[in-house]
Structures are given as C-alpha cells and as structure tokens.
Amino acid sequence: MSPRRNNPKDRADRDLDEGMSRRGIEHVRDDPDGEWTVRHLSGDTSDKAYRCPGCDQEIPRGVAHVVAWPSDGWGDPGDRRHWHTTCWRGRHQRKPNIQRSRNAPRYG
Structure with a gap:
C-alpha cells in the first residue's frame, strides 16, 4: 500500500473535500443589486x-x-434564499414577482 494513502492529513483533506462538495462551495459575487454570497448545491x-x-x-x-x-x-439563515439556478441567473431581467388575487386587474 502506498504511504500516501495512510497519511492522516490526506484523509482529513479528502474528508474536507467531500464535505465541501456536499454543502457546495461558496463564492462572493458583486452584482448590480449588491454583493451576494452564493452556494451552488447539487x-x-x-x-x-x-x-x-x-x-x-x-x-x-x-x-x-x-x-x-x-x-x-x-449568513443568518433567515437571510438565505434558495433559487432555481436559471431564476438566479435571470433575476435582473425578470419583472418583480407581484402577488395578485385571481380577479385583480393587471396593470403594466
């Protein structure tokens, strides 16, 4: 067996990589609507x-x-929002989502 496979540091790095892939890797985006921390989840x-x-x-x-x-x-859990990937990418082109009653007139 390779000595590299028995190295505890390598095992810890591999466990960290698996944990990060499960949670997703965070990155910060500076967009016109502010600076966002974004995590892509599988x-x-x-x-x-x-x-x-x-x-x-x-x-x-x-x-x-x-x-x-x-x-x-x-990163308060109350501030986190879960988006469809395509909705997140297209959020600047989309009109705001306005909740209306079924019979309300549509203006604009």
Whole structure:
C-alpha cells in the first residue's frame, strides 16, 4: 500500500473535500443589486423542498439549486434564499414577482 494513502492529513483533506462538495462551495459575487454570497448545491444534498423567490415555484427535494444571501451579514439563515439556478441567473431581467388575487386587474 502506498504511504500516501495512510497519511492522516490526506484523509482529513479528502474528508474536507467531500464535505465541501456536499454543502457546495461558496463564492462572493458583486452584482448590480449588491454583493451576494452564493452556494451552488447539487441535488443529492437537498433534503427538503424550498420556494424559489424568482418564480414563486417549489424547488423539490433532490433538485440542484442555488442558495444566496447578502454578503454584508453573517449568513443568518433567515437571510438565505434558495433559487432555481436559471431564476438566479435571470433575476435582473425578470419583472418583480407581484402577488395578485385571481380577479385583480393587471396593470403594466
């Protein structure tokens, strides 16, 4: 057996890499709407459904998506939003999602 495989430091690095891949790797984006911390999650790490703020549709369990929150905070869970990847990418081109009653007139 290779001495490299028995090195505890290598095992710790490998465990860290597996943990990061499960949680997603965070990066900071400076966009016109502010600075955001963004994490891309694979579908196998999603253990519950979320509501996307971009389209107001459900992101089912097991679907890859994006988690984003303002970078100026400490990542308070209340500030985190789960987005469909395409909704996150197109959020600047989209009109704001306005909740209306079924019979309300549409202006604009």
